[in-house]
Amino acid sequence: MKKGYNSTRSKDINVSASQGILQGLAPDGGLFVPNFINQIQFDPQKLIGKSYGEMANVIFSAFLNDFTEQQISDAIKGAYYSGKFEDQEPVALKKVNDRYFLELFHGPTCAFKDMALTILPYLMVESMKNVNNQKKIMILTATSGDTGKAALEGFADVANISIIVFYPKDGVSTIQEKQMLTQTGANTCVVGVDGNFDDTQNGVKIILNDSHMAAKLAASNVIFSSANSINIGRLLPQVVYYFYSYYDLLKRGEIQPDEQINFVVPTGNFGNILAGYYAARLGLPINKLICASNANKVLTDFFETGQYNRNRDFYKTSSPSMDILISSNLERLLYDLSDCDSDSVKTLMEQLKNDGTYQVSKTLMEKTQLFYAGTADETETSQAIKSVFDQSSYLMDPHTAVANKVYDDYRKETGDSTKTVIVSTASPYKFARSVYESIFGACDANDYALLSLLAEKTGTTVPLPLKDLDKKDNHHQSQCDKTDMSKAVLDFLNHQEHAND
Numbered sequence: 185m186k187k188g189y190n191s192t193r194s195k196d197i198n199v200s201a202s203q204g205i206l207q208g209l210a211p212d213g214g215l216f217v218p219n220f221i222n223q224i225q226f227d228p229q230k231l232i233g234k235s236y237g238e239m240a241n242v243i244f245s246a247f248l249n250d251f252t253e254q255q256i257s258d259a260i261k262g263a264y265y266s267g268k269f270e271d272q273e274p275v276a277l278k279k280v281n282d283r284y285f286l287e288l289f290h291g292p293t294c295a296f297k298d299m300a301l302t303i304l305p306y307l308m309v310e311s312m313k314n315v316n317n318q319k320k321i322m323i324l325t326a327t328s329g330d331t332g333k334a335a336l337e338g339f340a341d342v343a344n345i346s347i348i349v350f351y352p353k354d355g356v357s358t359i360q361e362k363q364m365l366t367q368t369g370a371n372t373c374v375v376g377v378d379g380n381f382d383d384t385q386n387g388v389k390i391i392l393n394d395s396h397m398a399a400k401l402a403a404s405n406v407i408f409s410s411a412n413s414i415n416i417g418r419l420l421p422q423v424v425y426y427f428y429s430y431y432d433l434l435k436r437g438e439i440q441p442d443e444q445i446n447f448v449v450p451t452g453n454f455g456n457i458l459a460g461y462y463a464a465r466l467g468l469p470i471n472k473l474i475c476a477s478n479a480n481k482v483l484t485d486f487f488e489t490g491q492y493n494r495n496r497d498f499y500k501t502s503s504p505s506m507d508i509l510i511s512s513n514l515e516r517l518l519y520d521l522s523d524c525d526s527d528s529v530k531t532l533m534e535q536l537k538n539d540g541t542y543q544v545s546k547t548l549m550e551k552t553q554l555f556y557a558g559t560a561d562e563t564e565t566s567q568a569i570k571s572v573f574d575q576s577s578y579l580m581d582p583h584t585a586v587a588n589k590v591y592d593d594y595r596k597e598t599g600d601s602t603k604t605v606i607v608s609t610a611s612p613y614k615f616a617r618s619v620y621e622s623i624f625g626a627c628d629a630n631d632y633a634l635l636s637l638l639a640e641k642t643g644t645t646v647p648l649p650l651k652d653l654d655k656k657d658n659h660h661q662s663q664c665d666k667t668d669m670s671k672a673v674l675d676f677l678n679h680q681e682h683a684n685d
């Protein structure tokens with residue numbers, strides 16, 4: 185088989201890395217997966233002491249089969265070493281008592297989505313060159329809060345690409361909304377939808393499959409693409425920090441060569457933890473990947489029973505980026521564990537679409553031993569934030585707190601004392617109200633005042649991107665009904681055409 189990316193639902197679809205990045209989703213609805221993972225071999229000796237950028241270079245070079253070295257190193261430099269991140273290295277690994285927190289939130293929007301969405305625009309621009317695409321791209325995104333801002337920030341002012349983000353008008357936090365509305369860049373558009381996140385995501389899917397829309401775009405020489413977490417251009421950058429944190433621990437003498445470690449990952453769409461799984465497949469010594477869910481514990485139930493069932497109540501929680509009942513990237517794990525049996529994956533995904541549920545075989549479940557799954561409810565999440573702060577003066581956001589609580593349960597249940605990294609996905613300031621009130625009790629200050637209050641009371645500092653957010657001007661004000669989203673896209677298209685005249 186030709187070295188490239190196949191669809192999880194059909195081996196007949198085989199594309200280059202660039203084509204996969206531009207298309208996002210395979211034409212049969214499947215997700216792109218590399219068919220050459222087994223051929224990749226890293227020499228561990230050569231990974232020791234590498235910077236984040238050097239590590240990214242090794243990993244991207246292995247996966248981006250039609251990119252040049254120059255394209256890869258320019259993308260890494262532009263994303264991670266041009267002042268978008270707070271510190272010299274984009275991620276930080278902090279030891280707190282018996283565990284390590286891998287902080288992935290020091291980028292421009294204070295959530296881990298920045299790790300991939302700062303580099304995706306570079307990868308897309310180079311992909312267009314690699315496939316000799318003369319068209320313009322419009323990125324269409326539905327967001328429950330974090331992805332929207334990270335994508336806007338990444339694509340703002342990128343030539344030949346425009347981006348429109350839809351968010352549920354009353355479904356995101358004050359800070360998340362303000363972050364999006366203050367976005368600058370003539371190629372950006374933000375629209376609040378009168379509906380919930382499912383309506384919004386559904387609206388986007390309808391537009392992507394609408395042939396009338398595609399024809400209208402084609403007349404303007406524009407094609408749609410997506411920046412959501414199923415794009416391989418978002419998955420690959422996430423593999424890097426698993427390697428980087430392992431070798432950082434080795435360099436610091438916290439672990440011995442070949443010693444196994446655990447990762448705990450606060451999980452929603454299963455993208456982040458899947459990148460950890462790929463790291464393990466590439467030979468990184470991982471003992472357990474611990475999948476942490478909030479009250480929407482569809483994945484915990486799946487790993488316990490082998491049944492995936494989305495027919496259940498949906499809870500709005502303090503960790504909203506994990507309020508998800510369909511974890512899209514799980515499809516890639518099923519594909520890999522079933523030895524690339526695309527027919528069976530296709531059947532399971534049809535069952536999910538039609539019945540909202542599927543059951544995988546015993547044989548497949550026996551191969552999920554690398555995973556452990558657990559859940560934290562709202563009270564437990566809040567208690568975790570408070571107790572870690574009281575004991576160690578370390579502030580966790582609610583998503584990270586879910587992971588921390590699930591790890592406590594795991595240790596109690598298994599007695600496993602393997603060194604463990606908690607993947608820390610958002611700045612506590614992004615969810616300041618939940619964090620503040622968990623520690624200090626209810627507070628009637630507004631959400632902006634709460635940022636400074638949290639800083640004062642905890643002796644930490646408000647991250648720059650969130651500071652003075654309330655003083656920034658809004659640049660977007662569009663709202664639409666959930667049935668009018670395609671009109672918003674056409675208005676934006678029109679506006680872009682005239683802007684380019």
Ligand SMILES: *Cc1c(COP(=O)(O)O)cnc(C)c1O
Nearest residue numbers: 330452453454455456505609610
């Ligand atoms: C997106 C997100 C998650 C979930 O990550 P997945 O890759 O969707 O599993 C967890 N925490 C935060 C803060 C996020 O923004």
